[in-house]
Amino acid sequence: MxxxxxxxxxxxxxxxxxxxxxxxxxxxxxxxxxxxxxxxxxxxxxxxxxxxxxxxxxxxxxxxxxxxxxxxxxxxxxxxxxxxxxxxxxxxxxxxxxxxxxxxxxxxxxxxxxxxxxxxxxxxxxxxxxxxxxxxxxxxxxxxxxxxxxxxxxxxxxxxxxxxxxxxxxxxxxxxxxxxxxxxxxxxxxxxxxxxxxxxxxxxxxxxxxxxxxxxxxxxxxxxxxxxxxxxxxxxxxxxxxxxxxxxxxxxxxxxxNPTPGSKAQDQYLTRLLKHATSHGEVKGRGKKKTVAAIVAKGPDRNDIERKFITALSKQGLAAQADGSVIKSSEATADADAASGGAAKRQQPKRQTKSKRQTPSKPSPKK
Known part of the structure; x- marks a missing residue:
C-alpha cells in the first residue's frame, strides 16, 4: 500500500x-x-x-x-x-x-x-x-x-x-x-x-x-x-x-x-408523478415535465411501466402533451379537432353525376 x-x-x-x-x-x-x-x-x-x-x-x-x-x-x-x-x-x-x-x-x-x-x-x-x-x-x-x-x-x-x-x-x-x-x-x-x-x-x-x-x-x-x-x-x-x-x-x-427506464424505481417515480398530476391537474417542475415529454416522444416504443402511466392519466381524464404538460382529455380532443380542420363541420350532400341530374324524377303515384 x-x-x-x-x-x-x-x-x-x-x-x-x-x-x-x-x-x-x-x-x-x-x-x-x-x-x-x-x-x-x-x-x-x-x-x-x-x-x-x-x-x-x-x-x-x-x-x-x-x-x-x-x-x-x-x-x-x-x-x-x-x-x-x-x-x-x-x-x-x-x-x-x-x-x-x-x-x-x-x-x-x-x-x-x-x-x-x-x-x-x-x-x-x-x-x-x-x-x-x-x-x-x-x-x-x-x-x-x-x-x-x-x-x-x-x-x-x-x-x-x-x-x-x-x-x-x-x-x-x-x-x-x-x-x-x-x-x-x-x-x-x-x-x-x-x-x-x-x-x-x-x-x-x-x-x-x-x-x-x-x-x-x-x-x-x-x-x-x-x-x-x-x-x-x-x-x-x-x-x-x-x-x-x-x-x-x-x-x-x-x-x-431520474430512474432507469423499466426499473422498479421508475414504476415508483411514475406512480408519484401520476398522483402529483391528478391532484394538481398539471405537472409542476422542469424535471417532471422533461420526464413526461420523454415518455410522450417514445410513442409505441414505451415500456410497460410508461404505457401504464399514460393509460392511468387517461383514466383520470388527463392527456400528456409533447411539451411535458398534461391537459384535460376534452381539451386534447378539441385541440385535435381544431388541428384537423374541425370534425364537427356540417356534412355536405354527395354531388350527383351529370346524367342523374338530367334524368327527370318520376312523379309520385296519386292515391
Missing part, C-alpha cells in the same frame, strides 16, 4: 494544503489539536472532491445505462462469434463506437478519486512517522499525531502494534474498536449502495449477464473493503466512509428523480 501511495506523491502537496485550510477553519472552533478539527477537515476534503466529480458521476450514470441497453446486442455478438474471439472483440468495439458508449466511463469517478485517496494515505502515513509532508510543517504534524477520533489517533491502523499505538498516545483496544466499527460501517454502506442499485434501478425487462455480474459485485466489494480496511489509518477510514455515504445519498437522489 505504501508503494502505491508513493506513486501518487505528486498530489500530496495540494491534498495537504486543502486539509490545512479546512483545519485552520475548524481549529478556530474545536481547537487546533482536536480530533474533530482534523476529522472534519478530511470529511470536507471528501465533499470538495465529490462536488468536483459530479460531472463525471453524470457520465457514469449515462454510461451504465448505455451498457445495460447494449447487453442484448453484446450477448448476440458473443453467441454469433463464440469461436472467433478476435472478430468478437472487433464487433464489440464497433458496437461501442456506433452507440457512443465507453465501458470505462462507469469507472470514471473511482479512477478520478484514486489519486486523492492514495495521496491522503501517504500524508497520514508520514504523520504517523512524525515526518513533514507537503505543506504540513512539524508543528502541524505533531498536532495531527495527537488528534484522536473517539480515542483513536487519525494515523493509527487496526493492525498496528501496541507499541506503535502507545507512541501515538492511545490504547490498542480503543484503536481496534474504532477501526472495526468504521470498517463495518464502510462495508455496510457499500453493500447497501449496490443493493439499492440492483433492486430498484435495473431494467427488469432485460435479463442479461450484466445483472448477474452486478449481483456478484454487491457481495464481493464489501468483503474487499473489509479486508483492505484493516490496513487503513483511521483518517483514511473517515475518508472512505464519507465517500461511501456520499455515493449512497447521491445514488438515492438519482434513483428517486
Amino acid at each position: 505504501d508503494t502505491i501511495a508513493g506513486l501518487f506523491s505528486f498530489i500530496t502537496t495540494p491534498v495537504s494544503w486543502i486539509i490545512v485550510q479546512f483545519h485552520s477553519l475548524y481549529g478556530a472552533v474545536f481547537g487546533p489539536d482536536s480530533g474533530w478539527a482534523w476529522g472534519l477537515s478530511i470529511v470536507s476534503l471528501v465533499i470538495l472532491i465529490r462536488i468536483c466529480l459530479i460531472p463525471l458521476f453524470v457520465k457514469q450514470i449515462k454510461a451504465t445505462r448505455g451498457m445495460q441497453a447494449l447487453q442484448p446486442k453484446m450477448k448476440a455478438i458473443q453467441e454469433r462469434y463464440k469461436n472467433d474471439k478476435q472478430r468478437q472483440s472487433e464487433e464489440m468495439m464497433k458496437l461501442y463506437k456506433e452507440t457512443g458508449t465507453n465501458p470505462l466511463s462507469s469507472c470514471l469517478p473511482i479512477l478520478a478519486q484514486s489519486p486523492f485517496f492514495f495521496a491522503l494515505y501517504h500524508v497520514l502515513a508520514n504523520i504517523a512517522d512524525g515526518k513533514t509532508i507537503g505543506v504540513l510543517n512539524q508543528q502541524l504534524v505533531d498536532s495531527a499525531r495527537e488528534a484522536k477520533i473517539f480515542g483513536a489517533p487519525i494515523a493509527a491502523k487496526f493492525m498496528d502494534s501496541s507499541e506503535k499505538v502507545a507512541a501515538l498516545g492511545a490504547s490498542l483496544t480503543d484503536v481496534r474498536i474504532v477501526t472495526a466499527v468504521m470498517i463495518v460501517l464502510m462495508s455496510l454502506s457499500q453493500f447497501y449502495t449496490q443493493r439499492q442499485l440492483m433492486q430498484k434501478n435495473v431494467d427488469l425487462s432485460v435479463k442479461t449477464p450484466f445483472m448477474q455480474q452486478q449481483k456478484m459485485l454487491m457481495y464481493i466489494f464489501p468483503v474487499i473493503f473489509a479486508v483492505m480496511g484493516i490496513n487503513f489509518p483511521v483518517g483514511v477510514l473517515v475518508y472512505w466512509l464519507t465517500t461511501n455515504v456520499w455515493t449512497m445519498g447521491q445514488q438515492m437522489y438519482v434513483i428517486n428523480q
